[in-house]
Amino acid sequence: MHCSYFDAGRCRSCTLMGQPYAVQLTAKDRRCRELLADHDGLRWLPPVSGPESGFRNKAKMVVAGTVEQPTLGILDEAGAGVDLRGCGLYPLDLQAVLPVLASFVTRAGLTPYDVSRRRGELKHLIVTQSPDGELMVRFVLRTDEPVVRIRKHLPALRHELPALAVASVNLLPEHKAVLEGDREILLTEASALRMHVNDVDLHLRPQGFFQTNTAVAAALYRQGRAWVDDAGPRSVWDLYCGVGGFALHCAAPDRDVVGIETSEQAVEAARLSAAEARLDGVSFRAGDATAFAVGAGAAPDLVIVNPPRRGIGAELAGWLESSDVAHVLYSSCNAESLARDLAAMPSLVPRRAQLFDMFPQTAHHEVLVQLERA
Template identity: 65%
Template structure:
């Protein structure tokens, strides 16, 4: 993939830009094989490739410049906006929407936040695209004063960008290096974006996590479903379940599935999906998978556990608890093979039987690797 921003030195976020994609994928596969070599023997399935460009379903655009000429992209070393509206790794539908969103910033008089001087209102514009082409648009601002401006001009945006079916404002008054605050104000009638993957419809609320590569996420869930169906467990836990991606994909008649997630919004989304699909044996609870699994009946060991933690991994406490549990099988999906290897070392009762690299993040060193663990 060729990128004019990278070539001009304006953006270096894609650290492997310009490297042949086949080499990128082979290097990721080789790295995972090396890190997990001592936890086998492992049957390595062929790595799952992605489109080299246009794959990212979510854009996190820092707003810079001025009201009259806003930039949507990143900040340079001096805190000035660098416009990246033509970023090639974004899905085309997002690229097409960005000029309208930039025009909306001007029309609504939203002053871009000046990071060095700590002045201004609008910090980020976050855009997520569903497979249907529908969009979720979020404006991250410092105060409620901007909410009225955005609400006033929302009809203009909806007329020119009808695909924006969910529009919200996130309040982040503090000056700190995070993308969003705790409070979200939804301005549209719809509050969820429907992410349909095959026969499963997931509902995404503004602050819910979802994999950034829709096509590869679909293959990730399909791989987990294949392994679960092969083992035919009567009960499954999905820890760090998010909006229920794994849990809803592995649901089957007579199979009890429990998803646990710290985000109440994500759990509400997962429950909605289960209800719409008529899945009576699938339930979701708010809880911290790492620290406390919640209701007493949850502590009865399931036949199979799925974990999909953040980059830090599941940590030694949960690893030890899984190692001592009655679960016979664990499916561990990881976006960080280094923390995965540390967690596996804390689970000596399990061996990795199968593994597969899925390239969620072309042009970068990041990856997803899913592993099937069985008791020795």
């Protein structure tokens, strides 16, 4: 992949840019194998990849500059905006949305937030595209003062962007380096973006999490479903379930599946997916994954864990080790924390593993490991 922003030194977010993609993929696969090399008998499947460009379904753009000339992209070391509307990580139809949104910033009089002066209103624009081409647009603001103007001009924006299904305002009053705040103001009747993946309809609400690479995420869920079906469990827990990707893919007759997730919005979205698909054997609860497992009266046949980068941690790893869970599927975005967690569960033996390259041009990755009790 060629990137003019990288070549000009304007953006170095993609740390592997310029390396042949096959070299990137081989290096990631080798690194994961090295970190799990202590597990004798672990069989590695060939890595799964997708397009090396145009793969991201979400654009998270810092807004800077002025009302008349906003920049959408990142900030440089001096805090000035670097416009990245032509970033090749986004599909062309998603790229085409960004100039329209820049014009909307001007039309609605949304003052970009100045980090150095701590003034202004609009901090970020977050745009998500569904596999069917529908859009979710979120305006991250310092206060709710501009909401009236956004509402006023929203019909014109929807006319320019017929694919716009969900729009919202997120409030981030604090001056800190985070993407969004806790409060969300919905601006459209629709509250969730339908994400059709394989044969499953997932629903993404404004503050929900979804993998940024839809094609590779679909492959991850297919492999997870295949490994679960191989084990043939009657009961499954999907811990850190998000909007229910693994849980909904693993639904089957005479199988009880429970998903656990801290985000209430994600749980509501997952419940909607299960109801629409009439999956009576799949349920979702809001709560902490570790607290749920430790406090449960009986363990299931199989547990899926898909934690954040920090991993599942000592307490949940210890519970899994001491439980009678026969099979575990561990989906990890950080092979270092994965290796640490596996070391704490010696009775659960890794049998198969596979790299899923969600993040071409960077060192990030996703690894799926199948474990069974010795």
